[in-house]
Amino acid sequence: MKRNLLWALLALLLLSACAAGREPEEPSGPPLITIGLSQIGAESDWRVANSESMKEAFTEENGYRLLFDDARQMQENQITAVRKFIQQRVDYIVLMPISETGWEGVLQEARNAGIPVILADRMVDAELEGLYAAHIGSDFRAEGELAVRWMEERYQDAEGPVNIIHIQGTYGSTAQLGRTAALEAAVERNGNWNLLAQLDGDFTQAKTYEVMRDCLDNLPVGQGIDIVYCENDNEAFGAIQALEERGYVLGEDGVAVISFDATRNGLRSCMEGKIALVVECDPLLGPLAARVIQGMERGEPPEEHYYAQERIFTPDMLTEELIQAREY
Ligand code: GZL
Numbered sequence: 001m002k003r004n005l006l007w008a009l010l011a012l013l014l015l016s017a018c019a020a021g022r023e024p025e026e027p028s029g030p031p032l033i034t035i036g037l038s039q040i041g042a043e044s045d046w047r048v049a050n051s052e053s054m055k056e057a058f059t060e061e062n063g064y065r066l067l068f069d070d071a072r073q074m075q076e077n078q079i080t081a082v083r084k085f086i087q088q089r090v091d092y093i094v095l096m097p098i099s100e101t102g103w104e105g106v107l108q109e110a111r112n113a114g115i116p117v118i119l120a121d122r123m124v125d126a127e128l129e130g131l132y133a134a135h136i137g138s139d140f141r142a143e144g145e146l147a148v149r150w151m152e153e154r155y156q157d158a159e160g161p162v163n164i165i166h167i168q169g170t171y172g173s174t175a176q177l178g179r180t181a182a183l184e185a186a187v188e189r190n191g192n193w194n195l196l197a198q199l200d201g202d203f204t205q206a207k208t209y210e211v212m213r214d215c216l217d218n219l220p221v222g223q224g225i226d227i228v229y230c231e232n233d234n235e236a237f238g239a240i241q242a243l244e245e246r247g248y249v250l251g252e253d254g255v256a257v258i259s260f261d262a263t264r265n266g267l268r269s270c271m272e273g274k275i276a277l278v279v280e281c282d283p284l285l286g287p288l289a290a291r292v293i294q295g296m297e298r299g300e301p302p303e304e305h306y307y308a309q310e311r312i313f314t315p316d317m318l319t320e321e322l323i324q325a326r327e328y
Contacts, residue, residue, distance in 0.1 A: 032065040033293065036085025036115075037094040041073040043170075043203050044234040045263040049328035050121060050283035054094070057286030064290075073170075075102055082106045086113045092293055095132075096121045099172035107131035118292060118302075120285050122174035134302035136288045138310060140175045143279045144182020146312050147258050150277050151227060152190065154256065161194040162226045165215060167201040167208055167239060169231035175203075175281070179231045179260060196225065201235040208238030216246050229258045233266030233278070240274050250274045251315075262313055264323050271318035282308035283328055 035058050039051050051068075058066040067090060071077035075098050085093050086109055093115055097103060103124045108131060110117050116133040123135055155162045166183055169176035187193045197215050201208035208230065219225075225248065230236040236259035240250065248255050256276035259266050261283075269275045285308075292302050 030063065032060060033063055033092065033297065034065045034067065034088070034090045035092050035094055035293070036067045036069070036082070036088065036090035038069050038071060038078045038081040038085075038096065040071055040078070040096050040098045042070065043073060044232055044261070045265055046232060046234075046261040046281065046283045046328075049263065050096070050285060053284040053286035053328075054120075054289065055286070057290040062290065071098065073098065075099060079103075079106045082110060082117075086110055086115060089113075090115060092296075093117045094120055094289055097124050097174075098122070098170060100125050100174055100177070101172060104128055104131070116296060118289060120289055121283075129304070133296065134292050134304060134306065136285050136292060136306040137174075137308070138281050139307045140178025140281075141182055142178075142307075143260055143281060143310060144179040146279050146310070147179070147229070147260070147277060148182050148186035150312060150314075151229075151256070151258065152186065154276075155190075155193075155226065158192060158226075161192050162190070163194050163196050163224050164227045164229060165196050165212070165225060165239075166198045167212065167228065167230045167235045168198060169201065169203040169235070171200060171202075173203075175260075176231055183229055196223070201230065201232075201238065203232045203234060205234040205238040205241075208235040209241050210238075212239045212242035213245075216242055216248075225255050227256045227258060231260055232281075233259050233261040233263050233269075235259070236266065236269065236275055240269065251276060262326075263328055264326055267313055267318055267323045267326065270313055270315055271320070271323065273315050276314065278313045280310040280312065282310060 037054055042048055058064040069081035082093055093110055095117055100123055107117060107128055111131055119132050119135040121137045168180055187195050199211040199215055228239050230239055236257050251273040258277050259275050260279045260281050262278045262280040266278050270278045288306055296302055
């Protein structure tokens with residue numbers, strides 16, 4: 001028994017001697033780039049896809065350490081997150097600003113700390129131009145123009161009024177501002193277009209269902225509806241639910257629902273004829289954000305804006321195969 005104990009002790013001494021002589025583990029590869037990412041929340045299918053794209057781009061195997069913060073739809077939570085990233089001395093901040101205003105202070109703090117901020121998806125006020133390194137996302141006004149041009153073509157021969165219900169996204173967000181501006185300009189230039197109501201759908205299905213239900217229940221008896229212009233797919237789902245509950249016919253011979261994002265579920269509703277037109281809005285911004293950061297790591301000054309190229313979908317263009325092949 002004593003011998004075994006001695007052998008074990010000797011083996012332990014030998015092992016520790018070898019370990020002591022071993023070279024320390026060299027860290028494998030260059031140091032990770034730390035990214036502080038402030039995401040708005042999870043209000044829509046689009047947002048969920050956007051978050052997944054960022055998480056897939058900023059992995060440790062790709063050379064990043066990602067600090068991901070979900071602001072649960074509140075700007076103050078985003079501001080708190082950015083300040084925390086500054087204290088943590090991250091290398092870059094990626095910010096999806098919920099609205100365009102209210103960012104000057106915290107962007108100035110990031111600049112004073114020498115931490116580049118990359119805006120993704122939405123924008124901040126134009127006068128803050130010098131306080132971020134680059135913006136990657138969509139041209140929301142252009143998306144709205146794609147929608148209203150289709151509407152003008154479809155209703156070009158309408159003799160009477162074209163009655164429109166407009167469901168807006170999160171007030172003050174770049175997506176809402178751009179998509180709204182396109183519709184309002186089109187209403188201005190088409191004298192027979194009649195804006196029955198502008199409702200706050202906040203980019204969610206639940207909020208839109210509520211406001212649409214109340215709007216429909218308070219319309220004058222016999223009031224017709226030609227178009228429901230929804231500023232994202234989840235709003236369209238809520239509007240469709242309220243419309244169908246009240247017996248409205250959707251599609252070719254009924255109400256034309258317009259939507260933005262072109263998520264799989266949105267495209268499926270379009271293929272079924274419930275949505276007349278979907279305008280694409282690309283949420284897969286992770287790889288582009290990583291490319292911009294890699295360029296900055298090489299000392300290449302980034303462009304100010306990177307816009308995705310986007311298209312429209314109508315029911316006749318869609319098949320289950322095409323929808324399945326889409327990435328979001
Ligand atoms: C658009 C994005 C919008 C989407 C909505 O880039 O900001 O926010 O259209 C999302 O689905 O909620």
